[in-house]
Amino acid sequence: MRLFLTFSALLLAAACTRNETVAAYGGADHVWQLSRIDGVPVSYVATLSFATDGKVAGTGPCNEFAARQSAPYPWFTLERFVATEMYCDKLADEQSFFAALQEMSLSEVSGTRMILSNDAKREMLFTAVTGG
Incomplete structure (x- = not known):
């Protein structure tokens, strides 16, 4: 009986820490490249990737970011979005992407x-460029 209770407690603890984010639903399987914002094709390269521990990383046209x-x-x-601060001629595009x-x-x-969206009907379309 004691073994059963111990095993049950371990299963319950494991269930409580299960990853339920976008990473667990295919997000961590790829590096994602931005294709469109609000239906408009982008003219720069920006990427996004998810780790199973909740970390997000990527690149804008000029800088790398993490969150x-x-x-x-x-x-x-x-949450906790940070980016490097290098200048390039696509900085306005990058600021729009980050925002x-x-x-x-x-x-x-x-x-x-992958589509990211919000209640204001904004939308970002990403396509997979590599496996995670």
């Missing part, structure tokens, strides 16, 4: 496509 994402799927919330990314509140992963 945390712990909201359960399909919700999406970036849009931090406004997103929902995620949807379907194979090699």
Whole structure:
């Protein structure tokens, strides 16, 4: 009986720490490249990747960034967003990308496509460029 209770407690503890973020639903399987913001194709390269421990990393046209994402799927919330501060001629594009990314509140992963969106009808379309 004691073994059963110990095993049950371990299973319960494991269930409580299970990753329920976008990373566990296909987000961590790829590096994602931004294709469109609000239906408009982007003219620069920006990427996003998810780790199973909640870390998010990526690149804008000029800089690298990192954040945390712990909201359960399909919700999406970036926390503790930080970026390097290098200058390049695409800095305005990068600022728009970073601002849009931090406004997103929902995620949807379907194979090699990921859509981030919000209640204001904004949308970011990403496509998989590599396996995670």
